[in-house]
Amino acid sequence: MKRIAIIGAGQAGLYLGISLVDAGYAVTLFSDRTPEAILNGKIMAMPLLFPDALQLERDLGLNFWDEQFLGCDQFHNNLCDPQGNVALVVSSTLEKPWRGVDQRLKLSVWMQEFVRRGGELVVQAMTLQNLEEYAQNYDLVVVSAGRGSFSTLFERDEQKSQYDQPKRHLAGGIYTGLKGDPMKGRTFQVSNIPGAGEMLQFPFYTNSKDSAYTVAFEAYPGGAMDRFGKVQSGQELVELSKQVIQELTPWNYETVKDMELIDEQAWVRGAITPTVRKPIGRLPSGATVMGIGDTVILHDPVGAQGANNATKMAHLVAQRIVEHGNQRFDESWMQEVFDEFWQYCQHGHALTDCLLTPPAHLQEIAIAMAQNPEVARDYLNGINNPPNLSPWFFDPEESKKYLAKKTLLNSIEPEDRPVAPIAG
Ligand SMILES: Cc1cc2nc3c(=O)[nH]c(=O)nc-3n(C[C@H](O)[C@H](O)[C@H](O)COP(=O)(O)OP(=O)(O)OC[C@H]3O[C@@H](n4cnc5c(N)ncnc54)[C@H](O)[C@@H]3O)c2cc1C
Numbered sequence: 001m002k003r004i005a006i007i008g009a010g011q012a013g014l015y016l017g018i019s020l021v022d023a024g025y026a027v028t029l030f031s032d033r034t035p036e037a038i039l040n041g042k043i044m045a046m047p048l049l050f051p052d053a054l055q056l057e058r059d060l061g062l063n064f065w066d067e068q069f070l071g072c073d074q075f076h077n078n079l080c081d082p083q084g085n086v087a088l089v090v091s092s093t094l095e096k097p098w099r100g101v102d103q104r105l106k107l108s109v110w111m112q113e114f115v116r117r118g119g120e121l122v123v124q125a126m127t128l129q130n131l132e133e134y135a136q137n138y139d140l141v142v143v144s145a146g147r148g149s150f151s152t153l154f155e156r157d158e159q160k161s162q163y164d165q166p167k168r169h170l171a172g173g174i175y176t177g178l179k180g181d182p183m184k185g186r187t188f189q190v191s192n193i194p195g196a197g198e199m200l201q202f203p204f205y206t207n208s209k210d211s212a213y214t215v216a217f218e219a220y221p222g223g224a225m226d227r228f229g230k231v232q233s234g235q236e237l238v239e240l241s242k243q244v245i246q247e248l249t250p251w252n253y254e255t256v257k258d259m260e261l262i263d264e265q266a267w268v269r270g271a272i273t274p275t276v277r278k279p280i281g282r283l284p285s286g287a288t289v290m291g292i293g294d295t296v297i298l299h300d301p302v303g304a305q306g307a308n309n310a311t312k313m314a315h316l317v318a319q320r321i322v323e324h325g326n327q328r329f330d331e332s333w334m335q336e337v338f339d340e341f342w343q344y345c346q347h348g349h350a351l352t353d354c355l356l357t358p359p360a361h362l363q364e365i366a367i368a369m370a371q372n373p374e375v376a377r378d379y380l381n382g383i384n385n386p387p388n389l390s391p392w393f394f395d396p397e398e399s400k401k402y403l404a405k406k407t408l409l410n411s412i413e414p415e416d417r418p419v420a421p422i423a424g
Helices: 011-022 035-039 051-059 103-116 128-137 234-248 250-256 306-324 331-356 361-371 373-384 396-410
Strands: 003-007 026-031 072-080 086-098 120-123 140-143 169-176 187-193 197-204 212-219 267-271 280-282 288-291
Touching: 003 011, 003 128, 011 026, 011 103, 011 306, 026 103, 026 128, 035 103, 051 086, 051 306, 072 361, 086 187, 086 361, 086 373, 103 120, 128 140, 128 288, 169 234, 197 250, 212 234, 234 250, 234 267, 280 331, 288 331, 306 331, 361 373, 361 396, 373 396
Parallel strands: 003 026, 003 140, 026 120, 072 187, 140 288
Antiparallel strands: 072 086, 169 212, 169 267, 187 197, 197 212, 280 288
C-alpha cells in the first residue's frame, strides 16, 4: 500500500487526505493545530464555494451542513460612482446555491471525519527538517500548508506571477444582527466603489444559532476604504466597518448598524500578494515534495477562487495519484499534474486579475450584465468554472464579439432562437 504524507489540514489537505483514505491509501496528515484549537481559534478566511467545488465535497460525503444551510440564491452587484451612489445594478438568481461554512467548524469536523475513515492525524507544526525525514519514509509528501509556511521551498514562478505586492488590503468578519432589505433573501451582495474597493455581504454558516453573514472589505491600498491596517481587536474592526460603510455607502448603513461579531475571534485582516509558485519543492538532500492549494497558487480573494481551486486541485491530484498505481511519484509526474491543473486554473487566475485591475472593456460587460440576464448568467457560471469566461471576458476584441452576439440574441424572441447557443 502506498504511503502518502500531507502537510496542513486545510481545504486542500483534508480534501486530498479523505479522498485518498477512501481510495485505500495509508495517509498521514500533519496539522499544526488540533481540531479543538481550530474550532476555538481565530478565522483565517471566510471562503464561499461555488457549485462545482460544492459538488466535489458532496461526492465525498463532506457536505454536513447542506440541510441546515441553504446558502446564497441571489447575486446582487451594486456598481457605484466614486461618491458611493449606486449607478448600476446587476441582479441575478443563481442557478445553484453558493455556500460558505465557517472554516473553523468545517475543518475541525473534517479532521475528525478523516480519522473516522481510517486516516492518521498527527498534530505537529512541520519544519523543513521534518520534511526531509518524511520524504524518506513516504512514497509522496504533499505540502498543503496554505500561504506563508514553506514559501521559500517553492520557488516563485516569475512568468505566472504579475504582482510583487498586494493589490488590496483585506478586512472582514462573521456577524449576526444584519437587517433590512438586502438581507431578506439569501443574497450575495457586492458593491464596487471606484478607487476605494469592494464591499461584500453574504449569508454564512457558523456554529452560532443566529443566522450569520460575512461582511468583508477589499480596499485599494491608500484609497478611502483602506482604514483597517491598524485594527487590533474584533471590536475595533466592528466599529470601523460600520464607520466605513456609513461614510462610503450610507444607503447600506441601516443593514449593518446593529451587527456584532459572532465571537471575538471571527475577524481577519491582512493582504495577499497573488503568487504562483513552482509545484516541486527540493529539499537540501535532493528529495522532492509537491505543493498544492494556496502553497503554490495564491489568489487575492476578490474573485473567491482560492478555496474553490484548492478543492479542485486536491480532487485532480487524488485522481492522478490513484491512476499512477505503483509507479514512482517523481518530478515529472508532479510537474505534469500541476501543468494539467494550470490549464484549468489559469482562467481563475485571469479572472482574479481582471477584478483586481479592471480593464476598460469590463465596463461594457458590466452594463450588458445589468441589461441582459443571459450575460449576467454567463458571468456567474464563469465564476464557478472560469474556463467558460475565456476568451470573451478577458480579451477586449472577443468581448465585443460576444456582446454583439448577445445583443442580437436578445432582439430575437426566445422561440425563434437557434437551438445551438450563439455565444459562449
Ligand atoms: C479574507 C479571505 C477571504 C476568502 N474568501 C474566499 C472565498 O470567498 N472563496 C474562496 O474560494 N476562497 C477564499 N479565500 C481563500 C481560501 O481561504 C484559501 O484559498 C483556501 O483556504 C486555501 O486552502 P489551503 O488548503 O491551500 O490552505 P489553508 O486552508 O490555509 O490550510 C492550510 C493549513 O495548513 C496548516 N499549516 C500551516 N503551516 C503548517 C505547518 N508548518 N505544519 C502543519 N500544518 C501547517 C494551517 O494551520 C492550515 O490549517 C479567502 C481568503 C481570505 C484571506
